[in-house]
Amino acid sequence: MTTEPAILIENLTKRYGSGPTAVDALKGVNMSIAPGEVVGLIGPSGSGKSTLLKCLGAVIEPTAGRITLAGEVIYNNAWKRTDLRVLRRDRIGFVFQAPYLIPFLDATDNVALLPMLAGVANPAARATALDMLTALDVQHRAHARIPELSGGEQQRVAIARALANRPPIILADEPTAPLDSARALAVVKILNRLAQEFQTAIIVVTHDEKIIPTFKRIYNIRDGKTYEEPGEGRPI
Amino acid sequence: MINLARRDVASHLGRYLLTGFGLGLLIGVTLTMAGVYRGMIDDAKVLLRSGGADIWVVQQNTLGPFAEPSSLQDDVYRSLEGLPGVAETGNVAYLTMQVNHGGKDIRVMVAGYTQGRLGGPSFLVAGRPIAQSHYEAVADTKTGFAVGDRIRIRRNDYTVVGLTRRMVSSGGDPMVFIPLKDAQEAQFLKDNESIVNDRNRLADNPAINRPGQPDVLKAVEAIQTASHRINAVLVRVAQGHDPRQVADNIKRWKHLTAYTSTDMEDILVAKLIATAAKQIGLFLGILAIVSAAIVAFIIYTMTLGKIKEIAVLKLIGTYDRTIAAMIMQEALGLGVIGFFVGKFAATLWAPVFPKYVLLETTDAMRAFVITLLICALASVLAIRVALRIDPAEAIGG
Numbered sequence: 092m093t094t095e096p097a098i099l100i101e102n103l104t105k106r107y108g109s110g111p112t113a114v115d116a117l118k119g120v121n122m123s124i125a126p127g128e129v130v131g132l133i134g135p136s137g138s139g140k141s142t143l144l145k146c147l148g149a150v151i152e153p154t155a156g157r158i159t160l161a162g163e164v165i166y167n168n169a170w171k172r173t174d175l176r177v178l179r180r181d182r183i184g185f186v187f188q189a190p191y192l193i194p195f196l197d198a199t200d201n202v203a204l205l206p207m208l209a210g211v212a213n214p215a216a217r218a219t220a221l222d223m224l225t226a227l228d229v230q231h232r233a234h235a236r237i238p239e240l241s242g243g244e245q246q247r248v249a250i251a252r253a254l255a256n257r258p259p260i261i262l263a264d265e266p267t268a269p270l271d272s273a274r275a276l277a278v279v280k281i282l283n284r285l286a287q288e289f290q291t292a293i294i295v296v297t298h299d300e301k302i303i304p305t306f307k308r309i310y311n312i313r314d315g316k317t318y319e320e321p322g323e324g325r326p327i
Numbered sequence: 328m329i330n331l332a333r334r335d336v337a338s339h340l341g342r343y344l345l346t347g348f349g350l351g352l353l354i355g356v357t358l359t360m361a362g363v364y365r366g367m368i369d370d371a372k373v374l375l376r377s378g379g380a381d382i383w384v385v386q387q388n389t390l391g392p393f394a395e396p397s398s399l400q401d402d403v404y405r406s407l408e409g410l411p412g413v414a415e416t417g418n419v420a421y422l423t424m425q426v427n428h429g430g431k432d433i434r435v436m437v438a439g440y441t442q443g444r445l446g447g448p449s450f451l452v453a454g455r456p457i458a459q460s461h462y463e464a465v466a467d468t469k470t471g472f473a474v475g476d477r478i479r480i481r482r483n484d485y486t487v488v489g490l491t492r493r494m495v496s497s498g499g500d501p502m503v504f505i506p507l508k509d510a511q512e513a514q515f516l517k518d519n520e521s522i523v524n525d526r527n528r529l530a531d532n533p534a535i536n537r538p539g540q541p542d543v544l545k546a547v548e549a550i551q552t553a554s555h556r557i558n559a560v561l562v563r564v565a566q567g568h569d570p571r572q573v574a575d576n577i578k579r580w581k582h583l584t585a586y587t588s589t590d591m592e593d594i595l596v597a598k599l600i601a602t603a604a605k606q607i608g609l610f611l612g613i614l615a616i617v618s619a620a621i622v623a624f625i626i627y628t629m630t631l632g633k634i635k636e637i638a639v640l641k642l643i644g645t646y647d648r649t650i651a652a653m654i655m656q657e658a659l660g661l662g663v664i665g666f667f668v669g670k671f672a673a674t675l676w677a678p679v680f681p682k683y684v685l686l687e688t689t690d691a692m693r694a695f696v697i698t699l700l701i702c703a704l705a706s707v708l709a710i711r712v713a714l715r716i717d718p719a720e721a722i723g724g
């Protein structure tokens with residue numbers, strides 16, 4: 092019995108706009124990622140990395156193709172679900188280059204917000220948040236205001252938030268860009284550990300030469316098409 | 328779920344409270360304006376009710392005695408008392424003038440009435456009613472006079488024997504009650520020079536100043552200087568009689584105009600205060616628009632400052648209604664703060680106003696509802712912006 096891929100993308104295309112100014116950002120992308128796997132997504136600027144993540148994260152609508160998450164077809168030339176917010180809330184964790192935390196909530200509530208949105212009662216949601224902050228080793232800053240956190244701490248809180256609803260998928264767009272190399276590697280290490288621990292499939296978009304060698308598998312995207320490459324899988 | 332609005336507000340509480348405070352002062356001004364209007368109406372009602380009259384009899388075809396001049400002979404009350412339903416009458420004369428108090432001129436309405444009849448002050452807060460037939464006065468406390476003070480009205484000094492309260496003319500001038508005879512004299516009294524002129528003219532008239540008959544000249548002089556005119560006759564209707572009916576009777580038989588107290592209220596409120604009411608109404612409208620603009624602007628800028636956060640909130644699955652509720656609650660919060668600041672401020676400064684400011688609870692309640700409506704409306708713009716934010720913005724390039 093083969094395990095179902097956490098993410099399966101088939102012939103995905105995305106065209107921005109229409110007519111002579113249309114941009115074909117994705118021209119037939121194919122990818123398959125197993126639960127617990129961390130893959131790198133690299134490619135030159137403007138090659139379509141962010142576009143792919145947005146399609147996968149149900150933030151923008153693809154033009155054609157198929158997306159299957161853990162056996163459930165969520166897109167087949169059209170969305171198969173009506174409530175994409177619930178899909179995002181429950182199934183996908185996002186980590187961005189900038190942490191984009193909610194500045195008027197403390198670290199715990201930034202993380203707890205996700206389970207709360209899913210209907211979990213406040214105390215239980217906060218307990219989950221504290222677990223996640225502990226897993227990312229920022230529990231000592233649990234009640235700090237966001238502007239008082241360092242860049243690295245903010246990024247770890249953001250990752251904790253991405254994990255709070257235990258999504259089977261995490262999409263990270265250049266998560267290490269603002270960090271120095273030690274912190275960047277620490278973040279990748281955390282992502283690898285969490286993938287193992289929670290069987291989360293993680294896609295990390297990156298330009299970052301320091302972390303590219305750590306991936307076991309890499310998708311290189313060029314001119315809207317993906318090319319799979321083996322990674323070095325260098326231990327951190 | 329966390330209350331996002333409360334947290335957002337808490338994170339810049341100072342700015343929020345300051346905005347609420349500013350809005351509050353505006354609402355305070357609004358409430359005060361409404362209070363000034365209510366005060367004018369109430370002053371008019373107190374003025375009309377204090378005399379104890381059910382009917383005001385005035386010169387034919389006039390809106391007297393406050394909205395138009397009215398002049399009557401002071402003996403018409405005799406014929407009125409013969410009509411069925413008339414229980415009691417009282418002659419009144421009013422004149423607005425400046426009197427001196429401690430070196431300062433104040434504007435007062437002098438009211439002349441006959442002791443023991445209708446038209447006097449309804450209650451005293453100090454002293455006693457007028458007992459002498461001349462040169463005693465009862466003054467409203469707002470004049471600043473105290474019992475024992477002397478008021479100079481024309482050429483005579485009056486001793487203040489009693490004080491009353493809340494007795495002002497429809498123009499807001501405090502009242503001074505004096506005996507009717509004195510008021511009549513004051514009303515038609517000429518200054519010394521014109522008296523001398525008149526005397527000389529009479530004396531030069533051979534038809535009047537006949538040699539050997541000095542009494543003719545004296546009699547004509549007496550008629551010229553004495554006045555037997557008043558401004559209105561107040562009538563109290565006997566029990567079991569309809570004031571409207573009695574008033575109609577007076578109109579039909581006596582060639583006079585008679586208003587019931589409700590008619591008089593209409594005249595004062597509709598004719599005298601109508602323009603002021605329109606002015607205040609317009610003012611209230613402008614204040615409402617200004618308040619709405621302020622709230623809209625603040626909520627709008629607060630929302631623009633949160634675009635990234637709202638995009639993230641949407642990305643992680645927050646419903647539009649949760650985001651809209653956050654913005655709406657912030658706007659309503661401003662309204663609530665503003666209302667209470669405004670109510671407090673208005674209550675605090677109302678007594679300082681020269682005219683009576685009547686802050687009615689129903690007005691306050693109406694203002695509260697309108698404030699909340701305005702705030703809700705003002706947040707619509709910001710909510711529209713927030714709902715149009717694309718969650719993709721959170722991810723960026």
Ligand SMILES: Nc1ncnc2c1ncn2[C@@H]1O[C@H](COP(=O)(O)OP(=O)(O)OP(=O)(O)O)[C@@H](O)[C@H]1O
Nearest residue numbers: 107108114116135136137138139140141142143724
């Ligand atoms: N909203 C949009 N409308 C039109 N064209 C777009 C839009 N977003 C992206 N594109 C175009 O699609 C192509 C892919 O963009 P994308 O942002 O996916 O690139 P990227 O690989 O993430 O680049 P980078 O490494 O610079 O972030 C680019 O040519 C870009 O100009």
Ligand SMILES: [Mg+2]
Nearest residue numbers: 140141723724
């Ligand atoms: Mg990009």
